[in-house]
Amino acid sequence: MRVYLCRHAKAAPGEPDELRELTGKGRRQAEELAxxxxxxxxxxxxxxxxxxxxxxQTAEAIADATGASLQVDRRLAPGATLAGLRxxxxxEKGPVATVGHQPDCSEIALAATGADPGxxxxxxxxxxxxx
Numbered sequence: 001m002r003v004y005l006c007r008h009a010k011a012a013p014g015e016p017d018e019l020r021e022l023t024g025k026g027r028r029q030a031e032e033l034a035x036x037x038x039x040x041x042x043x044x045x046x047x048x049x050x051x052x053x054x055x056x057q058t059a060e061a062i063a064d065a066t067g068a069s070l071q072v073d074r075r076l077a078p079g080a081t082l083a084g085l086r087x088x089x090x091x092e093k094g095p096v097a098t099v100g101h102q103p104d105c106s107e108i109a110l111a112a113t114g115a116d117p118g119x120x121x122x123x124x125x126x127x128x129x130x131x
Contacts, residue, residue, distance in 0.1 A: 001089055001129045004037055004044055004097040006062070007105045009122040011054035022057045029122030030058040034065035036124070037097055044068045045094035050076040050101060058122070059099040068097065080104040082111040086129060097124075 010026035022030060037043055043066045049059035051072045063070040075084035078101045085108055089096050100108075105119040109127065117125045 002095040007119040030061035044097035
């Protein structure tokens, strides 16, 4: 299964953490990420996102640009793991984009591939997950 593991774009500081929104720069980062995914050889058919506002806003940009379905999945909230990601995509058929947080994205990539490509806001890594 091809998974595009994405970190949400730049968010404004503030409390409560769950309600932090994307900044202007973050909205531009989300649009750039969405355009890259829309132009991929195999664009996502589904976008799974953390329930936090900044992740949902990033995921909405991706879904709009790719025409993919969008679903909120609590397994992608802060504290997400490779096992949780595998569970979340287990029944899916096509490429999936996931939108989550740091340090989770780095830890998932490291567990899946043995390397951390680094995840600045709006960054993405392509993974091949096997059941």
